[in-house]
Amino acid sequence: MADGVAGPEARELAAEIVRRLTETGQTVAAAESLTGGLVAAALTDVPGSSSAFRGGVVAYATELKASVLGVDCGLLDEHGPVYGPVAAAMAEGVRKRLDATIGLSTTGVAGPGPADGFPPGTVHIAVSLDDDTVVRTMALTGNRDEVRRLAVERALGLLLGRLREERA
Amino acid sequence: MADGVAGPEARELAAEIVRRLTETGQTVAAAESLTGGLVAAALTDVPGSSSAFRGGVVAYATELKASVLGVDCGLLDEHGPVYGPVAAAMAEGVRKRLDATIGLSTTGVAGPGPADGFPPGTVHIAVSLDDDTVVRTMALTGNRDEVRRLAVERALGLLLGRLREERA
Numbered sequence: 001m002a003d004g005v006a007g008p009e010a011r012e013l014a015a016e017i018v019r020r021l022t023e024t025g026q027t028v029a030a031a032e033s034l035t036g037g038l039v040a041a042a043l044t045d046v047p048g049s050s051s052a053f054r055g056g057v058v059a060y061a062t063e064l065k066a067s068v069l070g071v072d073c074g075l076l077d078e079h080g081p082v083y084g085p086v087a088a089a090m091a092e093g094v095r096k097r098l099d100a101t102i103g104l105s106t107t108g109v110a111g112p113g114p115a116d117g118f119p120p121g122t123v124h125i126a127v128s129l130d131d132d133t134v135v136r137t138m139a140l141t142g143n144r145d146e147v148r149r150l151a152v153e154r155a156l157g158l159l160l161g162r163l164r165e166e167r168a
Numbered sequence: 169m170a171d172g173v174a175g176p177e178a179r180e181l182a183a184e185i186v187r188r189l190t191e192t193g194q195t196v197a198a199a200e201s202l203t204g205g206l207v208a209a210a211l212t213d214v215p216g217s218s219s220a221f222r223g224g225v226v227a228y229a230t231e232l233k234a235s236v237l238g239v240d241c242g243l244l245d246e247h248g249p250v251y252g253p254v255a256a257a258m259a260e261g262v263r264k265r266l267d268a269t270i271g272l273s274t275t276g277v278a279g280p281g282p283a284d285g286f287p288p289g290t291v292h293i294a295v296s297l298d299d300d301t302v303v304r305t306m307a308l309t310g311n312r313d314e315v316r317r318l319a320v321e322r323a324l325g326l327l328l329g330r331l332r333e334e335r336a
Contacts (some may be wrong), residue, residue: 012226030226032208035209036206036213036221037198037204037206039181040205040208041203041204041206043204044204044226044278054229055226055227055232057223057225058198058205058208058226059220060212060221060223060224063222098229098236103225123195124196125239145213
């Protein structure tokens with residue numbers, strides 16, 4: 001962590017996100033499962049991030065996705081936490097509960113073993129912004145650290161992509 | 169982040185914490201301000217941490233300390249977020265709201281500049297366990313990254329110290 005907590009890729013994405021949000025007066029909140037706080041850590045790594053980053057919820061235990069983020073229990077019971085619509089509901093829930101203009105979420109399997117019936121590297125990320133929510137599903141490869149790091153980069157990348165679209 | 173997200177010191181503390189909690193059936197939840205998700209990230213860096221780590225709240229915006237963690241508004245209004253009793257209330261609040269047996273919290277000033285009337289490195293951490301809450305206040309030195317990293321290590325160290333006391 002000598003050069004900060006995030007890798008160079010995540011640092012660059014986070015800095016650009018904070019810059020854009022600050023310029024436009026938007027704010028983001030993060031709901032994380034497999035990334036366990038790393039998305040929040042990457043964003044708060046940027047000096048001055050407090051104007052753009054509201055905060056986050058690390059909902060590691062599945063039931064916290066319902067009790068803290070408001071994800072529908074039926075959805076979790078039927079499909080488990082590793083599911084695209086759960087990522088969408090997490091992003092929408094954290095946006096609402098933490099009173100941010102944008103919600104960002106991650107859920108999936110970091111490894112080393114499979115979980116909830118899915119192999120390590122199965123990851124869903126979502127961004128809730130304006131009147132829509134986009135979910136991206138991916139199969140990442142690598143060990144636990146690599147899967148977590150890649151999931152952070154993809155989540156920040158998805159958010160930055162949406163912010164760029166908005167300005168286009 | 170090639171060797172995980174936490175430095176070697178935090179990794180070692182986190183692994184020992186997860187091992188002890190798993191053995192005793194206890195669980196921890198984290199409420200973070202200046203560390204911005206790094207305490208949660210260090211704990212979830214440990215494979216198998218899902219049995220011991222419930223989740224966390226990154227309450228970066230001051231009002232989230234009240235709305236999400238239940239910290240008394242009067243306390244925040246009168247003293248601001250960089251205050252020992254706020255750290256205590258954050259640890260107690262996250263323990264209760266995330267239904268964990270232990271709450272761990274951090275609040276303070278990462279820098280680079282002063283905030284809320286305190287110089288960078290002013291940090292309060294707290295552990296709520298059984299019927300008591302311990303708060304430790306410190307003046308850390310270093311840049312923003314170093315202050316955040318040291319605060320994570322001190323928070324994990326305070327928790328591990330309490331766990332060792334319990335077993336003694």
